[in-house]
Amino acid sequence: MAGRRKRRKKLPEGTVNVTIESLAHDGRGVAHVDGKVVFIDEALPGEEVVFEYTDSRRDYAEGKVVELKTRSDLRVEPKCPHFGSCGGCSFQHVAEDQQIRLKENLLSEQMQRIGKVDAPTIWEPLTGPHWQYRRKARMGVKYVPKKGRVLVGFRERRNPFLAEIESCRVMHPIVGEKLMDLSAMIGQLTIKDKIPQIEVAIGDDECVLAFRVLQAPTAEDKQIMSEFGRQHGISMCLQSKGPDTIMPIPGDPEVIPMYSLPDQNIRFKFKAAMFTQVNYEINRKMVTRALEALALTRDDNVLDLFCGLGNFTLPMATLAGHVVGVEGDLPLVKHARENARFNQIENVDFHVADLSKDVREMEWSQQKFNKVLLDPSRAGASEVLHNFKHWNPERIVYVSCNPSTLARDSGILVNELGYKLVKAGVMDMFPQTGHVESIALFEK
Numbered sequence: 284m285a286g287r288r289k290r291r292k293k294l295p296e297g298t299v300n301v302t303i304e305s306l307a308h309d310g311r312g313v314a315h316v317d318g319k320v321v322f323i324d325e326a327l328p329g330e331e332v333v334f335e336y337t338d339s340r341r342d343y344a345e346g347k348v349v350e351l352k353t354r355s356d357l358r359v360e361p362k363c364p365h366f367g368s369c370g371g372c373s374f375q376h377v378a379e380d381q382q383i384r385l386k387e388n389l390l391s392e393q394m395q396r397i398g399k400v401d402a403p404t405i406w407e408p409l410t411g412p413h414w415q416y417r418r419k420a421r422m423g424v425k426y427v428p429k430k431g432r433v434l435v436g437f438r439e440r441r442n443p444f445l446a447e448i449e450s451c452r453v454m455h456p457i458v459g460e461k462l463m464d465l466s467a468m469i470g471q472l473t474i475k476d477k478i479p480q481i482e483v484a485i486g487d488d489e490c491v492l493a494f495r496v497l498q499a500p501t502a503e504d505k506q507i508m509s510e511f512g513r514q515h516g517i518s519m520c521l522q523s524k525g526p527d528t529i530m531p532i533p534g535d536p537e538v539i540p541m542y543s544l545p546d547q548n549i550r551f552k553f554k555a556a557m558f559t560q561v562n563y564e565i566n567r568k569m570v571t572r573a574l575e576a577l578a579l580t581r582d583d584n585v586l587d588l589f590c591g592l593g594n595f596t597l598p599m600a601t602l603a604g605h606v607v608g609v610e611g612d613l614p615l616v617k618h619a620r621e622n623a624r625f626n627q628i629e630n631v632d633f634h635v636a637d638l639s640k641d642v643r644e645m646e647w648s649q650q651k652f653n654k655v656l657l658d659p660s661r662a663g664a665s666e667v668l669h670n671f672k673h674w675n676p677e678r679i680v681y682v683s684c685n686p687s688t689l690a691r692d693s694g695i696l697v698n699e700l701g702y703k704l705v706k707a708g709v710m711d712m713f714p715q716t717g718h719v720e721s722i723a724l725f726e727k
Contacts, residue, residue, distance in 0.1 A: 288573045290599030294336045298349055303330045306389055308687050310373050310532070310717020311345075311701045321346055324440065325367070325376055327355040337441065338520070354492045357381045362414075363715075365448040372453060373393070379484040379714070385677045386709045386719045393686040394707065397692035406708025408574065411564035413714040418485035419455045419561045424469065424494075425531045426476040433469045435462045435481070453715055458483055461515060467509045470670030477661045482522070482529070486557040487563070489647045493520040493529045493555040505532050527614065533537065541569065546571055547598040549626050554643035557615060558591055563720040567713045570598050573680050576700075577654050588622035588638060588667060589659045593619035594632070595682075599656065600631045607647055638667045648673075656680045667694050679725040684712075696725050703727075 303312035323334050323346045328541055333398075335352035361367070361375035374382050394400050413505025416601050425434045425445045434445040451459040458465075469475050489530060489551060492512075500508070500521065513517035518523045518538035522529045531537045543550045547570065560566040566654045573595060579585065579602035587596040590608030592615050599684040600606045600623075607629060610616050634647045636660075639674045642648045647669065655676040657664050661684055671679075679702065683689035696702040702725040712720035 284680065290548050291423050292340050295344075298333045298335050299412070300331065300333050300352070303328050303332060303630050305392070306385060306715075308389060308393065308685070309717065310385075310455055313474065316344070319344055319502065323348060323387075324373070327357055328422055329353075330355050330358075346664070357385070364448060365451045367447050368439055368457065369437050369446040369451075370442070371437040371451065372723065373440070373717045375505060375715050379413045382714060383410060383709060383711050386711075387633065389719060390539075390686045390689075390707065390721050393690040394693060394704075397687055398691035398692075398697070400690075400693050400697045400704050401546055402707035402723070404702050404706045406572070406706050408708055409565055409568045411562060411568070411711060411714075413711075415456055415459065416562045416714065417459075418483075418563060418565065419456060420458075420483040420553050422481045424478045424482060426470070426478075432467070433466045434463045435469070435473055440722045454483075455485050455490075457485060457515070458492070464511075464515070469506060471507050474498050474500050474504060474522050483559075484540050484553065484559075486553075488520065489538050489540040490516065491518045491520060491538055491540050492562055495522045502572075505534075507601075509535055520555060522556075529555050542566075544570055544598055545648045547566040547574075547601055549597050549601070549628075551592060551594070552598075552625060553592055554614075557618065558612075560594065560712065564710045565710050565720070566594070569682065570595060570721075571683065571711050572710075572722060573656060574598060574602060576680050576722075577656065577678055579654065583654050585648065585653050586650075586655045586676070588655065588657040588664065590619060590633065591615050591632070591658070593622050595656050596631055596633070597623060597626055600628050603631065603654075606631045607650065607652070609636050609638065609642075609647065611637045611639075635721065638664065642664070642667065643670060649673075652676050654678045654680075656682070658682040659688075660683040661688065662691050665692055665695060668692060668700065671696075671700055672694045673727070677727045681723045682721070684718065686721055689721055689723060693723060693725075701727065 298590050301314040305313045311322040321344045331352040332348045334346040336346050338345040359378045366375045375486045423445045436448040439446045477498040480495045484491045520529050526581045582603045583603040584601045585606045587608040590596045590610045596608035614633050616633045616635050652674045705724045707723040710720045
C-alpha cells in the first residue's frame with residue numbers, strides 16, 4: 284500500500300508578534316509560539332517581528348515577516364531588486380562582513396548541540412567575492428503565455444514557480460547579466476515551451492550552457508541558438524535525456540570547461556552537468572587549507588572519500604606517497620582518472636563505491652590509510668565512519684556543506700571513535716545565501 288501523504292495543518296489566522304531567538308541552519312530566524320518552533324524568513328536574532336504563517340506541520344511551522352518592530356544592527360537593505368521573490372539568495376538582508384560571522388556562530392552551536400563537541404580552535408574564515416562568484420548552476424526555464432515571455436532563472440522562495448527576474452547578481456556576469464537575452468532568444472524558438480532547464484558550467488575561460496530539450500529543435504532553432512552562442516562567447520549544447528546526452532549543437536565545436544588550482548599547478552576538465560564547486564576563489568583557498576591541515580608527506584597513504592572528479596585527490600597526490608579516491612558516481616570517477624592523466628599524476632587510484640553501504644569487503648578498503656579526507660553531500664558520512672576502526676587514520680579532514688550533519692558526524696568521531704576535534708571553521712562558498720560550507724580537523 285502506498286504511504287499516505289502528510290497533511291498540512293490549517294494555517295493559524297492573523298499575525299503573531301515574536302522575538303527571534305536564533306538562526307536555523309538555513310538562515311531563517313527561529314522563534315517559539317505555543318511551544319512549537321517557527322522558522323521565519325528574513326528575520327534576525329534579537330529582532331521583534333510581526334509574522335504571518337506560511338505553513339504549519341505537526342512539529343514545526345513556517346512564516347514570513349510582515350512588520351519589523353525592532354531592527355538588528357546586522358540588517359542592511361538588499362542590493363538585488365529580486366530579493367524576497369527569487370529563492371536563490373536568502374541572506375542579502377545581512378551585512379556582508381557579518382554573514383560569515385553568523386555562519387561561524389551557527390557552526391559552533393550545531394557542534395555543541397548536535398555533536399556534543401567543542402572546537403578548541405576556530406579557523407579564520409575563508410572569504411572571497413560577495414557577488415558574481417557563482418560558476419555552476421541549474422536554471423529553470425518556463426514559457427508563460429500570459430506574460431508573453433520566457434522566464435529564465437530560479438524558483439520563487441518556497442514555491443515551485445519560477446521567479447520573474449531580469450538578472451542574477453551572484454552569478455558570473457557572462458550568464459547572470461544575460462537572463463533577458465536568453466529569454467528573448469528562447470522565445471524565438473519553435474520549442475520554447477519544451478525547454479525546462481539549463482545547466483550552467485563556467486570554467487576559468489569557457490562558458491557552456493546545456494539546454495534540456497523535450498522535443499528535437501528544428502534546423503532554424505539550432506541556427507538561432509548557435510548564433511546566440513557566437514555573439515555572447517558561450518558554447519551552446521543540447522541535452523535530450525540524461526547528462527551523458529549533452530552534446531554541442533551540430534556543427535559547433537565541443538568546448539570542455541576547465542578550472543585551475545594555481546598553487547598546486549593542476550587543471551580540471553569537467554562536463555556541464557558534473558558537480559564542481561561553484562566558487563573558484565574559495566575552492567582554491569579551501570584546497571590549500573585542507574592540504575596544510577593534513578600535513579602530507581611522501582610517507583602518507585591517503586584516502587579521499589566522496590572524491591568527485593578529484594578536486595582534493597589530485598592536489599593531495601602532489602605531496603603524499605599515494606592517494607585513493609572513492610566516489611559513488613561512475614562518470615565522475617572516469618573523469619577523475621582522465622584528469623589524473625591530463626595532469627600526469629600517477630600515484631592515485633580511483634574506485635566506484637556507494638559509501639552509504641558496507642564497503643569493508645572491497646579491495647581498496649582492505650588497505651591501511653594514515654590520513655583521510657572526506658567531502659560528502661548534505662546527508663553526511665555517518666555510514667562510512669565506522670570503517671575508520673579498520674583504517675585507523677591518525678588525521679582526518681572533513682569538508683562539509685551541511686553544519687548539522689557535520690556536527691552529527693563529529694559526535695561519532697569524537698564520542699565513539701576516540702578522535703579529538705582540533706580545529707573547525709567556515710568558508711564563504713555561498714555569500715548572500717544561508718548555505719554554510721565548513722571544514723574540521725580531527726586527530727587520534
